[in-house]
Amino acid sequence: MRTRVKICGITRRQDAEFAVNIGADALGLVFYPPSPRAVNIEAARTIVAQLPPFVSLVGLFVDAHAEEVNACLEALPIDILQFHGDESASYCEQFDRPYLKAIRMRDGIDLQQQSRIYSSAAGLLLDAYQPGVPGGTGQVFDWSMIGQLTQPIVLAGGLDAGNVASAIRQVRPYAVDVSGGVEAEKGIKSHQKISAFMQEVANA
Numbered sequence: 001m002r003t004r005v006k007i008c009g010i011t012r013r014q015d016a017e018f019a020v021n022i023g024a025d026a027l028g029l030v031f032y033p034p035s036p037r038a039v040n041i042e043a044a045r046t047i048v049a050q051l052p053p054f055v056s057l058v059g060l061f062v063d064a065h066a067e068e069v070n071a072c073l074e075a076l077p078i079d080i081l082q083f084h085g086d087e088s089a090s091y092c093e094q095f096d097r098p099y100l101k102a103i104r105m106r107d108g109i110d111l112q113q114q115s116r117i118y119s120s121a122a123g124l125l126l127d128a129y130q131p132g133v134p135g136g137t138g139q140v141f142d143w144s145m146i147g148q149l150t151q152p153i154v155l156a157g158g159l160d161a162g163n164v165a166s167a168i169r170q171v172r173p174y175a176v177d178v179s180g181g182v183e184a185e186k187g188i189k190s191h192q193k194i195s196a197f198m199q200e201v202a203n204a
């Protein structure tokens with residue numbers, strides 16, 4: 001099966017268009033103000049104005065008030081929610097929208113238990129753990145920590161063109177998610193790095 005690709009942390013319309021034209025399956029918008037990749041609703045509207053059909057738009061939140069999530073859902077064509085904080089399953093379920101739950105892979109984590117807790121999630125997004133930073137750290141975790149899960153796995157954390165092919169061969173995820181690994185600088189995507197990343201996914 002083809003590995004899907006989500007490119008996260010899009011802040012410019014030209015980056016969204018480039019990623020879609022080269023074959024990205026999903027684009028992620030970060031609604032987490034402390035992030036250098038954060039966007040507000042107005043900026044997001046411009047970024048997604050010309051998105052073609054069959055590309056999923058993912059809205060990323062970190063322990064946001066439900067009102068903030070609902071405001072984004074009302075204003076934007078968000079297909080999937082990504083919760084990257086300590087949200088409970090009941091919090092995630094209240095929006096009646098497919099969601100990905102990010103699990104930060106710290107030592108000793110019981111992934112099977114997390115899978116049971118978030119059994120309503122459309123997928124588990126596995127990211128590196130770094131104390132005090134919810135995500136987008138550019139850190140890789142030990143992929144051998146991942147066992148068999150019933151839900152689709154979205155592999156994240158420090159992926160780039162140099163390691164994504166071996167990650168796919170080892171983990172066999174449903175999808176890979178990349179942010180920092182395809183940036184020219186924080187918040188600005190490199191079209192050359194996106195191309196190289198997509199090529200490596202296709203080769204894997």
Ligand SMILES: O=C(O)c1ccccc1N[C@@H]1O[C@H](COP(=O)(O)O)[C@@H](O)[C@H]1O
Pocket residue numbers: 008009028030032035036037060062084125127134135136137138139156157158159177178179180181
């Ligand atoms: O991108 C961010 O700034 C961010 C902020 C807060 C939570 C998650 C964030 N990004 C997500 O983190 C992972 C890994 O990113 P990277 O490839 O290591 O840079 C990915 O799922 C991003 O969507």
